[in-house]
Amino acid sequence: QVQLVESGEGLVQAGGSLRLSCAASGRTFSSYAMGWFRQAPGKEREFVAAISRSGRTTDYAGSVKGRFTISRDNAKNTGYLQMNSLKPEDTAVYYCAADTLFLGSAGSSYAYWGQGTQVTVSS
Numbered sequence: 026q027v028q029l030v031e032s033g034e035g036l037v038q039a040g041g042s043l044r045l046s047c048a049a050s051g052r053t054f055s056s057y058a059m060g061w062f063r064q065a066p067g068k069e070r071e072f073v074a075a076i077s078r079s080g081r082t083t084d085y086a087g088s089v090k091g092r093f094t095i096s097r098d099n100a101k102n103t104g105y106l107q108m109n110s111l112k113p114e115d116t117a118v119y120y121c122a123a124d125t126l127f128l129g130s131a132g133s134s135y136a137y138w139g140q141g142t143q144v145t146v147s148s
Contacts, residue, residue: 027051029139036145047104047121054102058127061106063117072130084129111146
């Protein structure tokens with residue numbers, strides 16, 4: 026199995042940028058596809074982005090496409106979510122998730138989850 030720890034929590038103004046990291050330990054990170062999800066207060070968890078084990082395939086929610094970029098460095102056992110042009114509606118707790126399959130937006134199917142990191146965007 027794999028353990029996931031997110032970092033990069035922050036408070037930024039609208040239009041700003043932030044990069045989240047997801048550090049993996051345990052089994053070989055390259056064995057897992059990865060996804061990012063978020064949950065705002067009072068709302069359901071929603072899909073943000075996903076990346077395949079090799080990094081060649083990515084998928085994004087329409088609300089973040091063109092603003093967010095998911096990437097990974099298998100040599101460092103770390104995944105990333107670069108967030109640009111942030112909006113107040115991006116405010117949420119962000120979670121990284123991993124699974125041996127590329128699940129894309131199928132959040133309920135990911136086997137492993139991090140504890141989450143808070144992103145707050147002020148207007």
